[in-house]
Amino acid sequence: MSVQPDNVAEKFIFKSDSAFSKLPEYIKEDFLSQMNVKQFKKGQNIFTEGTYPAGIYFIKKGKVKKYKSLNGGKEQIIYVCSEGELLGYATFLSEEIYPDSAASLTDATIGFLSKDKLMKLLEEHDELSKMLMKNLSHEFGVLVNFIATFTQKTVRERVALTLLILHEKFKDDLNEYNEIQIVLTRADFANIVGTAVATLVRLLHDFKEEKLIRTQGRKIIIINKLRLLEIADVADVF
Template sequence: MKDFFTQFDFQSNLLFQELTPEENQLVCNVMEPLTIKKGNMLFYEQGIPTGIFQIKHGKAKKFKRGFSGDEQIFYIYTDGDVLGYHALLGEERYQDSCQALEDLEANFIAKDDFLRLLKEIPSLQHTFIKNISHEFGVLANTIAVLAQKDQKTRLAIFLLLLEKRFSQNSEKVQGIDLTRDDLANIIGTSQESLGRNLKQFKEEGIIEIDKRKIYIKNRYPLLQFLDLKLADLQ
């Protein structure tokens, strides 16, 4: 169901899609290419924003540390996603962190250039404001899932969402390639509990595991957790 994925998708990869060729060229003119190594930070909590990022190739995680120091991952960014603009537009420090999950290529737009673009391209300003409102809804939906759903339902939801995100720029379905620690942080559980549920899903033929990659083999049992039909995910 398109609405199912939309309510958990920032859709920041669409921010520049409505630009005219001339407007798009203005954006490209101020982009600086970057290569960010796996494990390095794009930005960190309480850091001062200096610009925005667009991921060209690769994946990064958006997370916040709790009082105990544990991570809570709220989102996985993939190709085309734009990030880092909330704190910049709000004129405040970053309230979360973003770390590369693999070596990635990105474009960087410096703060002054980005703010100038918003003035020169009124439609871009409107698009960013609209997207921030949408992302607030996505985070609210994510928090509701973490707070209200049982562990197996959370796992079912995030397996479907992650498969969609990891495969959205590929002609074929890709495996969910995350460490067990990161996957446990996403669904809000311990590695031990996650391991037990993954083992059960595997024994029931729902998933297949190849090293750390997870492939969904049978969606029907996952959809039963969500009261959805297979057609709802088309």
């Protein structure tokens, strides 16, 4: 199989947004109408590791990072969530504490569905229950791919793969030339890759010299996706 850059989305990105969009309209309307919608400022916490969930979250607009807190105040970003994705439902369904935290990467509009309202919806709509269970299985596979792949990669390979993943996550963030632009602090980017900021900056500079990307401030625009895919070397995942 010839791996293409867009295939990366199939193995390393959750699909709760597309699964939700396929629900019948009356179920989506019922689901969305039950939510309390709140505005989150960039950097604001949504839920915190070690606490119990009181419901689930739905990202209506913006980007959210899921992360683990490490020693010395450091973070390891596990995943970047975007518009249309659900947050916290796996922990809610398992009735366990949050194993990670979530905070907004950008200003975000997020809906919250309380436990009582969600349980009522699940009782009324079998399709919603099936969608959540299917998503759980898919997301487990994505996390297995992500962990297994990242632990075997060099930092250069991880940066290339992360760029391809983020390119898909930021596909709706277009500049005046209709180009996808990845808008992320270098610290957050480094926390996804699992490296020091200085190392990330050096590798991004190398990619610019190789004409794989270009930057405008902290914005990153990919020029050569195929070459980044070669560097990421993920053919064994497919």
